[in-house]
Amino acid sequence: MPDKQQTIHRASSDMGNGPKRPIMLAIAGDSASGKTTLTKGLVNALGPERITSMCVDDYHRYDRTERKELPFTPLHPDCNHLDIMEQHLQLLSRGEPILKPVYNHSTGELERPVKVEPREFIVIEGLFPLWSRLSRACFDATVYLDPPESVRRTWKVARDTSKRGYTEEQVLADLEKREPESEAFIRPQRRCADIVVRFSPIEERGESTGDPLSATVLLRPTIPHPDLLSLVGEQTSEAMHLKLLRDEDGKPVDALHIHSYASEEATRKLEEAIWNQLDVSEPLSEELGMIDGKRDGPLAITQLILLYHLVQAERRAS
Amino acid sequence: MPDKQQTIHRASSDMGNGPKRPIMLAIAGDSASGKTTLTKGLVNALGPERITSMCVDDYHRYDRTERKELPFTPLHPDCNHLDIMEQHLQLLSRGEPILKPVYNHSTGELERPVKVEPREFIVIEGLFPLWSRLSRACFDATVYLDPPESVRRTWKVARDTSKRGYTEEQVLADLEKREPESEAFIRPQRRCADIVVRFSPIEERGESTGDPLSATVLLRPTIPHPDLLSLVGEQTSEAMHLKLLRDEDGKPVDALHIHSYASEEATRKLEEAIWNQLDVSEPLSEELGMIDGKRDGPLAITQLILLYHLVQAERRAS
Secondary structure: OOHHHHHHHHHHHHOOOOOOOOEEEEEEEOOOOOHHHHHHHHHHHHOOOOEEEEEHHHOEOOOHHHHHOOOOOOOOHHHEOHHHHHHHHHHHHOOOOEEEEEEEOOOOEEEEEEEEOOOOEEEEEEOOOOOOHHHHOOOOEEEEEOOOHHHHHHHHHHHHHHOOOOOHHHHHHHHHHHHHHHHHHHHHHHHHOOEEEEEEOOHHHOOOOOOOOEEEEEEOOOOOOOOOHHHHOOOOOOOEEEEEEEOOOOOEEEEEEEOOOOOHHHHHHHHHHHHHHHOOOOOOOOOOOEEOOEEOHHHHHHHHHHHHHHHHHHHHHO | OOHHHHHHHHHHHHOOOOOOOOEEEEEEOOOOOOHHHHHHHHHHHHOOOOEEEEEHHHOEOOOHHHHHOOOOOOOOHHHEOHHHHHHHHHHHHOOOOEEEEEEEOOOOEEEEEEEEOOOOEEEEEEOOOOOOHHHHOOOOEEEEEOOOHHHHHHHHHHHHHHHOOOOHHHHHHHHHHHHHHHHHHHHHHHHHOOEEEEEEOOHHHOOOOOOOOEEEEEEOOOOOOOOOHHHHOOOOOOOEEEEEEEOOOOOEEEEEEEOOOOOHHHHHHHHHHHHHHHOOOOOOOOOOOEEOOEEOHHHHHHHHHHHHHHHHHHHHHO
């Protein structure tokens, strides 16, 4: 189905024609850019009975052994069944189940597929969810995670040495090998997202990757964001503020800055105010911003903005 | 997509709207009823570049170990992802590729899925292709294989002991265990087929399962069959003849009988005559009826009738 028809199909479902469709959010970004952490808070906030999360990095065409003979890394489109990923996104967006392939990151093997049943909300995270016009047409809101490379390198080394059995040297060599394909195929998805999220230390304050990170959330005027101007203002001296910018491509965006030193009181107050704009009866979840058992303010607000879009899109669709 | 929409979609493609769709043939039947043998001749006749064959018995929900704990055999719908099978049939029928699950009959394990790209023709064989209105709506012609149980038992023991590592006792115990589910879920598909094929010995002639088998091909007036009446006549004393019958359900069918003792000259002549009714420039394939390196007349004519339907459906669709 061409992307336009997919968009029309979604809009048509919203007008009460056909079965109720799930609300879909894409979280795209390179390996170890924080996708799973961001997703986890959303799943915990809505509860696993209402939201499914799914990683689309399992659509590998080759297993690890086969890839050794091949001239590309998993970041190359030809290394993945992206047409099948697109097909599955379309099916899910129409409320149909799929049989999703499974790549085992520990063994590097492709395994038996699993059935994924759509729920009320679906978060799709991975390297390629914003790859094509058709895949993008399946989503209600799209996010690209854009940490500085220094932060991503730290995260990737930490994860791949602790959870995937690699040495630090192997991870760094892998990053270098992947760099040209990351530039060619992953990072271009940044310009297709409604929201671009960057967690980073503030260099001007002498911070480094090990310090608590601040968040910059670019909000493109492609979907209706919460009204933040009335809540945080444009005073750049404030720990939280909004700034009108030209993005890399010269196009206008709003940048919400949440500095790591913003007080818990202030971030909680902003969360409450954004949530109130939705005018829903449910209370604001306590699950947002949790990382290693502690609350992180910038992460909580970022997750809340995504939660806002899920709930808002569902209201439009129902 | 409801079955009616699937039918409309197929008809619409035939009128030049949208991409060209593949011609799809279903060959349904119980385990070891001859599906693969029948399919092989079609694939060899058209050539693997024009025709894909696919077995839909790989949509098992559980592997062999998991099934040991469960109260049903693979013949139970709940033991299979039949909704995903239906979805994949629809996708193929619209010319889209699928990522098909794989069940390894030797190990009893579910393995990495394989991509199946539709070709000009697709033969779908298995236990459940005629299971639902929606699955049936995906096909241009449907076949049910209906050998007598004595023949099927012989075939199943021969195959499962030589190719799947079971003992004869295991195979017979398995058949007994499967019988209630075969009756409940597999055999009811017989009444949904356009063509019912029965290879069997002729008891009145004192033949047994080890002898060359005769074919009875029931042709239901649900699709346009070749004109056989002008070719074989209704003389039941002839080795090949047509007989008007009431089927098990009381509905009228034409039964083409091809006795095993029909001469090669006669079966070849009938093949030529049926093929000529298609008025195509390609010569009649020499691949029909081959089994263990020898030609079998009743099998050749049965395969030719299916080939006739594939070619005829393609002409209607183009």
